[in-house]
Amino acid sequence: MKAIGFKKSLPIENPESFIEFETVKPIPGPHDLLVKIDAISVNPVDFKIRQNSAKDTVLETPKIIGWDAVGIVQAVGQEVTLFEVGDPVYYAGDITKQGSNAEYQIIDERIVGRKPKSLSIEEAAVIPLTALTAWEILFDRIRISAEKDKGKSILIIGGAGGVGSIAIQLAKKIAGLTVIATASRLETIDWCKQQGADFVVDHKDLISSVREAGFEHVDFILDFVDTNAYWDSMVELIKPQGHIASITGSAEPVALTKLKSKSVSFSWELMYTRSMYQTEDMVEQHNILNIVADLLDDGILKTTLNTTLNGLTAENLKKAHELLESGRTIGKIAIKF
Amino acid sequence: MKAIGFKKSLPIENPESFIEFETVKPIPGPHDLLVKIDAISVNPVDFKIRQNSAKDTVLETPKIIGWDAVGIVQAVGQEVTLFEVGDPVYYAGDITKQGSNAEYQIIDERIVGRKPKSLSIEEAAVIPLTALTAWEILFDRIRISAEKDKGKSILIIGGAGGVGSIAIQLAKKIAGLTVIATASRLETIDWCKQQGADFVVDHKDLISSVREAGFEHVDFILDFVDTNAYWDSMVELIKPQGHIASITGSAEPVALTKLKSKSVSFSWELMYTRSMYQTEDMVEQHNILNIVADLLDDGILKTTLNTTLNGLTAENLKKAHELLESGRTIGKIAIKF
Numbered sequence: 001m002k003a004i005g006f007k008k009s010l011p012i013e014n015p016e017s018f019i020e021f022e023t024v025k026p027i028p029g030p031h032d033l034l035v036k037i038d039a040i041s042v043n044p045v046d047f048k049i050r051q052n053s054a055k056d057t058v059l060e061t062p063k064i065i066g067w068d069a070v071g072i073v074q075a076v077g078q079e080v081t082l083f084e085v086g087d088p089v090y091y092a093g094d095i096t097k098q099g100s101n102a103e104y105q106i107i108d109e110r111i112v113g114r115k116p117k118s119l120s121i122e123e124a125a126v127i128p129l130t131a132l133t134a135w136e137i138l139f140d141r142i143r144i145s146a147e148k149d150k151g152k153s154i155l156i157i158g159g160a161g162g163v164g165s166i167a168i169q170l171a172k173k174i175a176g177l178t179v180i181a182t183a184s185r186l187e188t189i190d191w192c193k194q195q196g197a198d199f200v201v202d203h204k205d206l207i208s209s210v211r212e213a214g215f216e217h218v219d220f221i222l223d224f225v226d227t228n229a230y231w232d233s234m235v236e237l238i239k240p241q242g243h244i245a246s247i248t249g250s251a252e253p254v255a256l257t258k259l260k261s262k263s264v265s266f267s268w269e270l271m272y273t274r275s276m277y278q279t280e281d282m283v284e285q286h287n288i289l290n291i292v293a294d295l296l297d298d299g300i301l302k303t304t305l306n307t308t309l310n311g312l313t314a315e316n317l318k319k320a321h322e323l324l325e326s327g328r329t330i331g332k333i334a335i336k337f
Numbered sequence: 338m339k340a341i342g343f344k345k346s347l348p349i350e351n352p353e354s355f356i357e358f359e360t361v362k363p364i365p366g367p368h369d370l371l372v373k374i375d376a377i378s379v380n381p382v383d384f385k386i387r388q389n390s391a392k393d394t395v396l397e398t399p400k401i402i403g404w405d406a407v408g409i410v411q412a413v414g415q416e417v418t419l420f421e422v423g424d425p426v427y428y429a430g431d432i433t434k435q436g437s438n439a440e441y442q443i444i445d446e447r448i449v450g451r452k453p454k455s456l457s458i459e460e461a462a463v464i465p466l467t468a469l470t471a472w473e474i475l476f477d478r479i480r481i482s483a484e485k486d487k488g489k490s491i492l493i494i495g496g497a498g499g500v501g502s503i504a505i506q507l508a509k510k511i512a513g514l515t516v517i518a519t520a521s522r523l524e525t526i527d528w529c530k531q532q533g534a535d536f537v538v539d540h541k542d543l544i545s546s547v548r549e550a551g552f553e554h555v556d557f558i559l560d561f562v563d564t565n566a567y568w569d570s571m572v573e574l575i576k577p578q579g580h581i582a583s584i585t586g587s588a589e590p591v592a593l594t595k596l597k598s599k600s601v602s603f604s605w606e607l608m609y610t611r612s613m614y615q616t617e618d619m620v621e622q623h624n625i626l627n628i629v630a631d632l633l634d635d636g637i638l639k640t641t642l643n644t645t646l647n648g649l650t651a652e653n654l655k656k657a658h659e660l661l662e663s664g665r666t667i668g669k670i671a672i673k674f
Binding site: 136140141143227240241245249250251252253254255256257259260261262263264265266267268269270273274276277279281 | 578592
């Protein structure tokens with residue numbers, strides 16, 4: 001099968017940053033599906049892995065990365081019960097396994113969902129990783145309850161990115177929260193409003209701009225940009241008994257105790273935790289992807305696709321990574337095979 | 338009225354560390370009760386405030402501290418609706434206001450509960466601050482749901498202290514969790530078992546002793562001793578997607594990012610947050626105290642009283658603080674007026 005990968009971590013403009021090569025089609029294990037991929041998406045984690053996983057070494061065989069994918073089940077392992085050959089599926093993959101930048105991939109059935117029927121392959125390909133991340137952060141980490149928390153306020157730092165876009169939709173339409181998203185350019189402000197944000201504020205002077213929007217404090221904060229950089233602003237803006245959650249990691253130690261007098265909670269969300277640790281509730285990702293597929297088919301959620309590239313080529317992966325690395329992408333990028 | 342207080346932060350063995358004095362009986366504001374106090378309890382926060390609040394100064398009038406109290410409502414403010422004159426009540430107070438080491442105190446009705454009928458005044462006096470802390474940490478911060486989380490495991494670091502004791506009871510009897518508590522002396526181990534701990538482990542080599550008890554990871558950890566000192570052990574022991582909560586504060590910045598790969602959450606709990614910030618849901622403390630009173634009267638929870646001193650005297654407050662400062666107290670100390 002054809003695949004795109006790299007032997008060394010190189011700047012994206014280097015001709016060898018991605019290379020096309022032939023490799024053997026993988027064989028599914030007992031719980032795996034073999035999927036023929038039709039479209040993929042890229043996420044910031046992709047370029048972080050490309051930039052760091054082969055920094056001081058040259059790999060013998062190229063590494064295949066990429067996690068979001070849409071495709072058709074071609075074969076199933078002997079213990080598979082959730083899917084059959086021919087099923088259209090979508091998924092965000094497992095960081096410990098070979099990725100989706102290839103014609104075929106094997107994937108544990110417990111982290112796969114049915115492809116939303118009403119979406120094109122490229123519209124569906126951009127959903128899984130960001131929707132799982134946003135769903136888990138809201139409902140599994142913060143444990144937001146639509147019943148208990150309806151009408152509370154949430155500040156989403158980084159509203160126009162991939163995960164920000166779908167988080168705005170889920171926070172607004174599923175959790176029933178009042179959404180304040182950050183964005184600073186005309187087109188990103190507009191995009192956040194299209195996703196359902198009630199208020200869009202500038203991140204540059206975050207405290208003042210949230211206060212100007214009429215919020216002394218907010219009940220919840222999602223940080224999709226930089227925990228260390230926004231720590232003091234989040235400490236100031238979070239409501240007593242509020243909850244902050246982040247996907248970014250903190251390079252520097254954190255003055256955690258600043259949250260104590262307000263009895264604030266903080267959560268990390270990593271979409272890969274369930275598959276990486278093979279948690280008992282790993283099948284929740286299957287369930288979440290199916291719920292999200294229903295919500296997309298019912299028109300309650302909409303795709304966050306903004307850019308489509310055509311063809312599984314090294315060139316297109318370079319273009320997609322370059323766009324993401326700029327940090328200015330709006331919504332999501334798909335590559336249609 | 339008679340009160341006990343201090344003009345300067347002094348070591349407890351100093352004759353002036355607590356002094357007896359006469360002061361005017363306070364007058365209730367619109368939402369306040371005036372309570373004639375019958376018994377009080379002491380908590381670690383008491384000696385921390387005594388040691389630190391008048392370090393570099395001598396106060397003109399002595400400061401009255403102390404928060405846990407049991408008493409009878411003597412007068413009510415004009416907007417009070419929850420209580421009447423003559424009601425027996427118990428409460429944990431408000432850190433921004435004058436304390437309970439006195440014959441009379443005024444207290445906002447929204448943070449007061451009805452005294453458990455079946456308990457003596459000294460048995461009831463030891464409950465409010467620790468029960469509110471333990472209830473809030475389990476059900477408001479971690480958002481443990483008896484339905485969803487039944488049978489999960491919780492590690493309680495500092496099981497034999499005041500808050501540890503009631504936290505063991507609530508975690509076991511109300512949340513339905515499997516409780517592993519830390520204690521290292523024969524009498525503290527025995528005490529933790531009496532409170533309902535399923536396992537008691539030594540805190541000295543925490544990781545090994547929890548593993549020897551049969552737990553590779555635990556779903557929840559409550560730290561009642563020292564966040565910084567136990568950070569790396571908690572990082573190792575917490576289950577992926579687990580939740581750590583603490584009441585201690587962290588003097589040093591924390592390597593928060595170590596919790597990221599497991600998607601772990603962390604909460605602070607401060608019993609004073611609701612009254613200090615006058616949160617909209619401040620009346621929850623009234624509700625929690627009433628629920629706890631019911632649970633005590635129904636015999637589901639039991640008092641954590643272990644030592645009773647008789648009389649509102651400077652001598653008894655010195656003795657109580659000295660015991661607490663040793664860090665070796667088991668359960669709780671009451672002072673009966």
